[in-house]
């Protein structure tokens with residue numbers, strides 16, 4: 001391995017870390033890239049559409065980055081409530097600016113928090129979304145199990161993934177989707193299905209539900 005290759009690998013690792021936890025000036029730049037890159041915007045807006053948000057839904061997005069999906073969630077959940085958490089202060093500020101009007105109207109609440117310690121809610125949520133974020137979580141099955149507890153019976157979760165590693169292809173996406181399906185199964189979710197958006201590389205959105213409440217016997 002040449003010194004050049006090592007330097008290049010280090011630079012890539014540094015960049016990946018920024019996407020997992022944007023910090024400082026480089027983090028602000030990474031946030032702007034995520035907010036304006038066409039395929040990023042397309043995948044966020046599409047992932048929200050897959051979740052089939054209803055006007056009264058109470059929704060949580062984890063790892064909202066610059067807040068593109070938050071804006072789309074707020075556009076759909078007009079009488080509901082949109083919550084978001086991200087462990088990057090830089091992203092909380094960028095998403096806050098992008099969604100300032102909805103925050104002022106108390107329709108969107110963004111918090112600087114990690115998925116390790118999600119906030120508690122006074123009522124169960126209808127839906128949870130995470131776009132290109134689960135890959136950065138420690139012990140994701142345990143985190144997903146805990147998130148299942150925040151959802152109402154029959155509540156939905158959507159985990160979207162678009163692998164951004166160099167040379168990623170359709171099969172990279174398919175592998176990532178299978179991993180998410182396994183995690184959701186282990187975390188106790190049901191009705192798991194995968195939808196795909198044909199970008200380059202494709203985006204997979206793995207959707208699942210919590211078990212519905214058992215209807216009472218007459």
Ligand SMILES: C[S@@+](CC[C@H](N)C(=O)[O-])C[C@H]1O[C@@H](n2cnc3c(N)ncnc32)[C@H](O)[C@@H]1O
Pocket residue numbers: 019020021022034035040044062063064065066068085086087088091113114115116130131132133136137138
């Ligand atoms: C690659 S970015 C994706 C951002 C946005 N969802 C999008 O698709 O444009 C990953 C985001 O997840 C957040 N994130 C990563 N690990 C997290 C954790 N443990 N808790 C909360 N947020 C996390 C990062 O700060 C970052 O904003």
